[in-house]
Amino acid sequence: xxxxxxxxxxxxxxxxxxxxxxxxxxxxxxxxxxxxxxxxxxxxxxxxxxxxxxxxxxxxxxxxxxxxxxxxxxxxxxxxxxxxxxxxxxxxxxxxxxxxxxxxxxxxxxxxxxxxxxxxxxxxxxxxxxxxxxxxxxxxxxxxxxxxxxxxxxxxxxxxxxxxxxxxxxxxxxxxxxxxxxxxxxxxxxxxxxx
Amino acid sequence: xxxxxxxxxxxxxxxxxxxxxxxxxxxxxxxxxxxxxxxxxxxxxxxxxxxxxxxxxxxxxxxxxxxxxxxxxxxxxxxxxxxxxxxxxxxxxxxxxxxxxxxxxxxxxxxxxxxxxxxxxxxxxxxxxxxxxxxxxxxxxxxxxxxxxxxxxxxxxxxxxxxxxxxxxxxxxxxxxxxxxxxxxxxxxxxxxxxxxxxxxxxxxxxxxxxxxxxxxxxxxxxxxxx
Numbered sequence: 001x002x003x004x005x006x007x008x009x010x011x012x013x014x015x016x017x018x019x020x021x022x023x024x025x026x027x028x029x030x031x032x033x034x035x036x037x038x039x040x041x042x043x044x045x046x047x048x049x050x051x052x053x054x055x056x057x058x059x060x061x062x063x064x065x066x067x068x069x070x071x072x073x074x075x076x077x078x079x080x081x082x083x084x085x086x087x088x089x090x091x092x093x094x095x096x097x098x099x100x101x102x103x104x105x106x107x108x109x110x111x112x113x114x115x116x117x118x119x120x121x122x123x124x125x126x127x128x129x130x131x132x133x134x135x136x137x138x139x140x141x142x143x144x145x146x147x148x149x150x151x152x153x154x155x156x157x158x159x160x161x162x163x164x165x166x167x168x169x170x171x172x173x174x175x176x177x178x179x180x181x182x183x184x185x186x187x188x189x190x191x192x193x194x195x
Numbered sequence: 196x197x198x199x200x201x202x203x204x205x206x207x208x209x210x211x212x213x214x215x216x217x218x219x220x221x222x223x224x225x226x227x228x229x230x231x232x233x234x235x236x237x238x239x240x241x242x243x244x245x246x247x248x249x250x251x252x253x254x255x256x257x258x259x260x261x262x263x264x265x266x267x268x269x270x271x272x273x274x275x276x277x278x279x280x281x282x283x284x285x286x287x288x289x290x291x292x293x294x295x296x297x298x299x300x301x302x303x304x305x306x307x308x309x310x311x312x313x314x315x316x317x318x319x320x321x322x323x324x325x326x327x328x329x330x331x332x333x334x335x336x337x338x339x340x341x342x343x344x345x346x347x348x349x350x351x352x353x354x355x356x357x358x359x360x361x362x363x364x365x366x367x368x369x370x371x372x373x374x375x376x377x378x379x380x381x382x383x384x385x386x387x388x389x390x391x392x393x394x395x396x397x398x399x400x401x402x403x404x405x406x407x408x409x410x411x412x413x414x415x416x417x418x419x420x421x422x
Contacts, residue, residue, distance in 0.1 A: 032237070032239065033239045033240065036233075036234065036237055036239045037239075040234075041224050041225065044224075044233070045221075045223055045224075048223060049220065054225065054229060055229070057225075058229045058233050059336075059340060061225075062232075062236040062337070062340045063340070063344065065233070065236075065237040066237060066340075066360070070356060070359075121222075122219075124216050124219030124220070125216075125223050127216055128216035128217065128219060129220070132220075146200075146203070147204050147205065147221075148217060148220050148221045149221070150203065171201075175204060179210075182212055182213050183210075185212070186210075186212050189212075
């Protein structure tokens with residue numbers, strides 16, 4: 001624990017830190033930490049792509065890892081990502097957060113103009129989210145996990161508890177929809193003169 | 196399924212704009228503040244989370260109104276401001292090394308209903324943590340996250356899990372803002388689990404320690420002390 005370990009430590013000039021009370025972490029503590037280090041950004045991003053704000057995504061990510069902490073024994077080492085993603089999406093649903101549903105025509109021009117005020121990368125994230133919000137949610141979920149987070153089809157199938165064939169067909173449909181929306185965005189950008 | 200996955204769109208076939216959007220979304224990362232908050236809520240050493248974080252193309256978070264701190268300097272800033280004893284040496288040590296900063300929940304045994312719970316009264320005198328004000332906002336939200344999880348467990352009747360989470364809270368936040376709430380929740384959980392003697396002992400200690408607390412009524416109710 002952060003607080004407890006600091007309490008247990010002595011700071012001594014430039015010397016290396018030493019615990020005053022050796023307290024080795026349990027195997028499950030270490031495993032949870034490793035899982036957190038390896039996957040917390042992915043979990044957070046997955047929640048962000050569902051429309052949660054940065055803060056809300058952090059809240060949901062916390063809950064996800066707290067659930068994982070209680071279920072470590074059930075999680076196979078090579079299924080950690082799938083477990084975390086599946087849990088994160090369930091947490092998001094149970095939090096009752098509504099995904100932002102931007103209306104393409106109404107918001108697009110305004111957002112494109114607003115995007116010019118932000119750093120380019122932030123603008124690109126917003127535009128990506130705008131595009132995703134105009135893709136059917138079921139297929140968008142698969143798209144995000146495959147294209148953005150790099151999960152394999154079997155992992156996605158496990159996370160979402162759907163057959164592999166469904167993963168493939170949703171990915172195909174998502175790509176079609178996403179690309180159609182982005183080409184409309186491109187038209188709007190050119191019209192508004194954004195870089 | 197023997198078919199191989201298709202190539203990612205970013206890698207093959209995307210237009211320039213598609214690539215830009217996908218690349219930006221794929222590399223979005225939580226801000227250092229959010230990262231720390233999540234780590235604390237989960238009970239993981241925040242320094243380890245920072246150390247392993249890939250340098251993000253951009254960081255998004257509550258403080259980041261368009262700002263995008265280089266991860267390394269943000270990490271130094273956070274640690275320096277917190278007055279943490281962690282220091283840079285921790286960041287350069289492999290996570291698996293015998294570590295002072297690793298979670299030390301180990302000394303709290305896994306909760307069984309009969310396991311003794313940490314005293315409600317202030318525990319072992321701990322070295323005072325120098326927590327700078329800048330760290331507090333993140334701590335509070337992490338504290339709340341843990342307490343909410345415990346409350347949720349208690350409300351579904353999972354007293355054992357509630358106790359696990361509350362002990363994690365006590366261990367993570369020895370000087371936490373919500374120590375009294377944690378104590379009250381533990382007393383309630385113990386009472387519901389049937390450990391009425393223990394609940395009563397802690398309850399009376401709580402009432403003696405916090406006579407004016409608005410939680411006293413709840414604690415009395417939990418231990419059957421109707422007044």
